[in-house]
Structures are given as structure tokens and as C-alpha cells.
Amino acid sequence: MDFDLSEDQRIALDALRRFAEAEVAPAVEPWRDAPIPKALARGLLRKLSRYGVGSGWLGESDGGLALDLVTSGLLYEELARISPGLAGTAFINEGVSLAIATLGTPEQKRRWLPALLAGDSIGCSAITEPGVGSNVRDVRTRAVRDGDGWRVRGEKTWISNAGISDLAVVVVRGEDESQGLSQIVVEREDGYRSRELAKLGLNDWSTAELVFDDVFVPGDRLLGEPGGGLRRTLQLFERARCFVAAIANGIARAALDAAVAYVQTREQWGKKIGGHQLVQELIADMATELDAARLLMLRGLHLVQKGIRCDTQTSMAKYFATEAAVRIASRAIEVHGAYGLSRELSIELHFRNARMMTIPDGTSEIQKLVIGRNLIGLAAF
Ligand SMILES: Cc1cc2nc3c(=O)[nH]c(=O)nc-3n(C[C@H](O)[C@H](O)[C@H](O)COP(=O)(O)OP(=O)(O)OC[C@H]3O[C@@H](n4cnc5c(N)ncnc54)[C@H](O)[C@@H]3O)c2cc1C
Incomplete structure (x- = not known):
């Protein structure tokens, strides 16, 4: 087991981080709480495709970059830290491309894949x-x-x-x-x-x-x-659940980063609030839960990449990461006091964004039913 990033992964992540901070963040700033317009989404998807976001899951013969899923998950997590909405848009687009690449006839692939992969078409x-x-x-x-x-x-x-x-x-x-x-x-x-x-x-x-x-x-x-539609839909859930976890982790990361920065500067009782033990507890809980969520996500991606049946592990990753993101974003509000609730900062936005993620691709209850069924051998649904 190797927890280190490879050189290729480090290069890919650094490149995406620089692009996301320099170009994505200012472009999406006005759209933090409204749908990113189609023309802007297309333009950004077009550029993201070069970094392997939206294009990583497909083989080179279909026009993709053939990234391994662990690298792809890390890229989505990084983008979601800056813009969960754009990460989500790319994730769905990439899923549509994958479905067409996997199931489509040569004619169907020719008709839709090039535009989807280039970001010119949104699915x-x-x-x-x-x-x-x-x-x-x-x-x-x-x-x-x-x-x-x-x-x-x-x-x-x-x-x-x-x-x-x-x-x-x-x-x-x-x-x-x-x-x-x-x-x-x-x-x-x-x-x-x-x-x-x-x-x-x-x-x-x-x-x-x-x-x-x-x-x-x-x-x-x-x-x-x-x-064949139901079987195919259920098969794709394993992969999709890891990527929902990745987006939740990105949101949680943004909340944690903001909280750490705030406690290092805000003062009460004559000292930085980060020096108060109970504030440190909030930060420690946030960081520990985020690390656990990331490890579950990485294991899920690793197993999906190997083609091993892993719906228990991917349900655990989706369930834990999305619920943890809600707790982490809530603690970020606590750390910021009243300012955490202000619409003028983005802390409450992280909380509202995180709260969305426990529902899609199977609610937390459904994930627990999958885990329970696989462990016990009895289906409750
Ligand atoms: C942000 C977001 C993006 C989405 N994107 C897509 C998308 O791209 N494509 C798409 O097709 N759908 C999408 N969805 C829909 C999503 O997949 C559904 O909302 C989800 O499957 C739950 O269905 P529901 O909302 O109808 O809730 P319901 O199924 O009606 O469930 C309501 C409640 O009952 C619980 N429940 C249901 N059945 C059981 C059971 N057997 N045992 C215990 N509890 C149960 C649920 O956990 C939940 O708490 C999205 C949803 C969200 C929030």
C-alpha cells in the first residue's frame, strides 16, 4: 500500500490547482449561487478537458486521456474545492461520454463524443x-x-x-x-x-x-x-458514488481551509481563537473526518479501477464523505461565530452545498441498505 502521490499525479494536480485558482475561481465568482451560464460552462469545460477533467475516463481511442480513476478523483476533489458546481457539471458530462463510449455504436460515438469531450456539448x-x-x-x-x-x-x-x-x-x-x-x-x-x-x-x-x-x-x-438500461445504470453507481464523495470532499476541504485561516487571525479573550482548546477540537474533528472520507474515496476508486465488485466500499465512501462534509461545514460555521452565518462570506454556502450531497446517487439510507445487505446477506429493499 502506497499513500504517496506519483510524480504524474503531483504534476496533474498542481497544473489543475493553478488553473482553477487563476481562471476558474474568478470566472465563477458571480455564479456562486446561480446556475453557471451555458456559454461560460462550455468555455471552462473546454479548458478543463486538457487537464483530464471531463476527458479522463475515456480511452485514447475514444479521444480521452485514459487517466486512472484515483488521479481523476483527486482532480475532481481539487476542482470542487474551488467550484463544486463546475466539478459537478464536468462529472455528469464525463459520465454521459463514458456511457456513449461503452455502449455506443461507432456511428453514435462519432456523432456525440468529440463535442462532449471538447466541452462544446453538455450532456x-x-x-x-x-x-x-x-x-x-x-x-x-x-x-x-x-x-x-x-x-x-x-x-x-x-x-x-x-x-x-x-x-x-x-x-x-x-x-x-x-x-x-x-x-x-x-x-x-x-x-x-x-x-x-x-x-x-x-x-x-x-x-x-x-x-x-x-x-x-x-x-x-x-x-x-x-x-439493458437498469443493469447499466446500477453498474455505474459504484464509480459515480466515489465521484460524489470527491465533490463532497472538495467542499469540506474549502470549509476546513477557511476555518483554519480564520482561527489563526480572529482574537477573543486577548488571544487567537485557535489557541482555545475547544476551537482546536473543532478543527481536529474536521480534519480527521475529512481524512477518513478521503481514504474511503481513494479505496473505492482503486477498487473500481481494478474492476472488482465493490458496492460495499463505494457506498461507505459516498455515505461517509457526504455526511462528514455536512458536519465539517457546520463546524466551520461554528468556528466563524455569527460571521459563519453571513451571506457576505462563503461559509454558509459550503454548508448549503454540502447538505445537497447526501441525496444524489442514492441517499445515505440507501447506501446503508447496500452495506447492510452485503454484510448480512438479507436485502431490506
Ligand atoms: C443535487 C442533486 C443532483 C441530482 N442529479 C440527478 C441526475 O443527474 N439524474 C437523476 O436521474 N437524478 C438526479 N438526482 C435525483 C436523486 O438521484 C434522487 O433525489 C435520489 O435518488 C432520491 O430520490 P428522491 O429524492 O425521490 O427521494 P425518495 O426516494 O422519495 O426518498 C425519500 C426518503 O425516503 C428514504 N427511502 C426511500 N426508500 C427507502 C427504503 N427502501 N428504505 C429506507 N429509506 C428509504 C430516502 O432515503 C429519503 O430519505 C439528483 C438529486 C440531487 C439532490
């Missing part, structure tokens, strides 16, 4: 519906045959990137109930509508409803084999 992945959340098996959106194409009918909600998306990989049910779920690619130009959702935090990351009102799409849009 989203649409599973959740108004009546379908944790139980993805219940998806009701349908794709029915119409001549040589499909008509897609239904509604999706809470879809990341949807408001600024150019295309959506939509999980649908076919006409035949027994056939199970499939994935179909619908382009914005085919005619889907989106409505942005206002939410507690992560408002820099578009989250929207999608409406498919009998949208006609050509016959060559099915991704992978019909009926």
Missing part, C-alpha cells in the same frame, strides 16, 4: 422522475415505436446539467413491460423542454426538470441493447 443523465426516486426500477417515462423512430413521453426531475444540456441520456421503459428499462439519447433539438429548479445549495450546478412531450427521435438513438 445529462435522466433517471429520476416526479414519482420515482430511490427505486429506479419504477421508471415510467416511455419510448414507443413510431415508424422508423421512437416517441419519448414522460417527465424527469432533479436532473443535473439538464438546464444547460444539449443532449440527455434518458432511462425509459419500452412498450413491452417485460422488456425492462433502456437508455435512449434525446437531443435538445429533438424538442425536450427544461425548467431550472431553485434549491438549498449547489445552485451553480444546473438541476432541472425535463419534459418529453411525445418527442420524436430517430431509430438509431437507443444506447446499448434494449432492456
Whole structure:
């Protein structure tokens, strides 16, 4: 077991850190609490792609940089420290590219991958519906045959990137109930509508409803084999949960950094508040939980990279990291006293951002049910 970064990882992280601090931070500053506009997101994704964010998971033959997942996770964590919304946008885009690279025909890859990898096109992945959340098996959106194409009918909600998306990989049910779920690619130009959702935090990351009102799409849009949509969605959860953990860790890191800097300067009772023992306890708890969260994330990424079934470990990583980020950001508020609650600083924003992360890609309860099922051998869901 080697806890040291390799030389390549160090170079990749340093390069991204410099770019994120110099170019991303000022560009997204006005959008800390509102969706990053599409043109800006595209421009930044285009540049991030060169650093391996948005392009790292794909092999070179598909136009990607073929990074190992540990390196990719560290890059996302670093970017999320500066802009969790942009990290989230890139993460979803990269997931859409991966689905197309893995399941797509050569023609589908040619049609969508180059623009997605270059940041010229933004994708989203649409599973959740108004009546379908944790139980993805219940998806009701349908794709029915119409001549040589499909008509897609239904509604999706809470879809990341949807408001600024150019295309959506939509999980649908076919006409035949027994056939199970499939994935179909619908382009914005085919005619889907989106409505942005206002939410507690992560408002820099578009989250929207999608409406498919009998949208006609050509016959060559099915991704992978019909009926393979659920299996594929569940398979990708292992990887996705590690990256949700990475974004949570980035948010937690920003909160910890701010707290450490503050206790080194703020004075009460004639000394720096960092010299008070109970303030040190707050900082020590934050740092210890963040380290534990990072180690769980790195183990998860390492196992996914090796292709080993690891849903126990990835659920642990997602569950612990996202819950820890909420506790860490809450302690950062405590450390800052009333200033931690002020909208004029960003401490309360870290808390609101962190609070968003326990829900997507399986709530904390669902992660615990996965862990429990795998340890005990009895499924509670
Ligand atoms: C920031 C964000 C981004 C998102 N991005 C996407 C996206 O890109 N694409 C997409 O398709 N979806 C996305 N989602 C939706 C997300 O995947 C769902 O919100 C999540 O799966 C939970 O579903 P739900 O909100 O409908 O809650 P529900 O499933 O209705 O759950 C409500 C409560 O009941 C609990 N619960 C449910 N079932 C059980 C059970 N069997 N045992 C114990 N407790 C249970 C849950 O833990 C929760 O506390 C996103 C959500 C958020 C917040």
C-alpha cells in the first residue's frame, strides 16, 4: 500500500490547482449561487478537458486521456474545492461520454463524443422522475415505436446539467413491460423542454426538470441493447458514488481551509481563537473526518479501477464523505461565530452545498441498505 502521490499525479494536480485558482475561481465568482451560464460552462469545460477533467475516463481511442480513476478523483476533489458546481457539471458530462463510449455504436460515438469531450456539448443523465426516486426500477417515462423512430413521453426531475444540456441520456421503459428499462439519447433539438429548479445549495450546478412531450427521435438513438438500461445504470453507481464523495470532499476541504485561516487571525479573550482548546477540537474533528472520507474515496476508486465488485466500499465512501462534509461545514460555521452565518462570506454556502450531497446517487439510507445487505446477506429493499 502506497499513500504517496506519483510524480504524474503531483504534476496533474498542481497544473489543475493553478488553473482553477487563476481562471476558474474568478470566472465563477458571480455564479456562486446561480446556475453557471451555458456559454461560460462550455468555455471552462473546454479548458478543463486538457487537464483530464471531463476527458479522463475515456480511452485514447475514444479521444480521452485514459487517466486512472484515483488521479481523476483527486482532480475532481481539487476542482470542487474551488467550484463544486463546475466539478459537478464536468462529472455528469464525463459520465454521459463514458456511457456513449461503452455502449455506443461507432456511428453514435462519432456523432456525440468529440463535442462532449471538447466541452462544446453538455450532456445529462435522466433517471429520476416526479414519482420515482430511490427505486429506479419504477421508471415510467416511455419510448414507443413510431415508424422508423421512437416517441419519448414522460417527465424527469432533479436532473443535473439538464438546464444547460444539449443532449440527455434518458432511462425509459419500452412498450413491452417485460422488456425492462433502456437508455435512449434525446437531443435538445429533438424538442425536450427544461425548467431550472431553485434549491438549498449547489445552485451553480444546473438541476432541472425535463419534459418529453411525445418527442420524436430517430431509430438509431437507443444506447446499448434494449432492456439493458437498469443493469447499466446500477453498474455505474459504484464509480459515480466515489465521484460524489470527491465533490463532497472538495467542499469540506474549502470549509476546513477557511476555518483554519480564520482561527489563526480572529482574537477573543486577548488571544487567537485557535489557541482555545475547544476551537482546536473543532478543527481536529474536521480534519480527521475529512481524512477518513478521503481514504474511503481513494479505496473505492482503486477498487473500481481494478474492476472488482465493490458496492460495499463505494457506498461507505459516498455515505461517509457526504455526511462528514455536512458536519465539517457546520463546524466551520461554528468556528466563524455569527460571521459563519453571513451571506457576505462563503461559509454558509459550503454548508448549503454540502447538505445537497447526501441525496444524489442514492441517499445515505440507501447506501446503508447496500452495506447492510452485503454484510448480512438479507436485502431490506
Ligand atoms: C443535487 C442533486 C443532483 C441530482 N442529479 C440527478 C441526475 O443527474 N439524474 C437523476 O436521474 N437524478 C438526479 N438526482 C435525483 C436523486 O438521484 C434522487 O433525489 C435520489 O435518488 C432520491 O430520490 P428522491 O429524492 O425521490 O427521494 P425518495 O426516494 O422519495 O426518498 C425519500 C426518503 O425516503 C428514504 N427511502 C426511500 N426508500 C427507502 C427504503 N427502501 N428504505 C429506507 N429509506 C428509504 C430516502 O432515503 C429519503 O430519505 C439528483 C438529486 C440531487 C439532490
